[in-house]
Amino acid sequence: MASATYKVTGMTCDHCVRAVAEELTNLGGVSDVAVELVPGGVSAVTVTSEVPLSGDAVAAALDEAGEYHLA
Numbered sequence: 667m668a669s670a671t672y673k674v675t676g677m678t679c680d681h682c683v684r685a686v687a688e689e690l691t692n693l694g695g696v697s698d699v700a701v702e703l704v705p706g707g708v709s710a711v712t713v714t715s716e717v718p719l720s721g722d723a724v725a726a727a728l729d730e731a732g733e734y735h736l737a
Contacts, residue, residue: 667697668718673737674728677701677709682732686711689731693723708737 677686680703687699695716702710713719721736728734 667714667716669712669714670718671710671712672724673708674711674734675708675737676732676734677703678705679703682734685731686728686734689727690724693719693727695719 674686677683683701683703687701690696690699690711690713693715696713696719697716698712698714700712702712704710713724725736728736
């Protein structure tokens with residue numbers, strides 16, 4: 667198992683948390699997504715997966731979820 671924490675901007679509420687978690691969970695091999703929400707700031711998103719995820723895959727999932735970006 668691999669675990670990585672990403673700094674994400676653009677998240678403001680629980681809806682944002684659910685959208686980001688859902689898109690990241692849809693990536694192959696992801697078993698858990700935990701979000702430490704900082705409304706309007708830089709939130710910490712920890713992803714646990716079978717293998718490490720590429721930054722491009724994470725960025726694409728964030729884009730699919732909405733206006734969220736890696737910090």
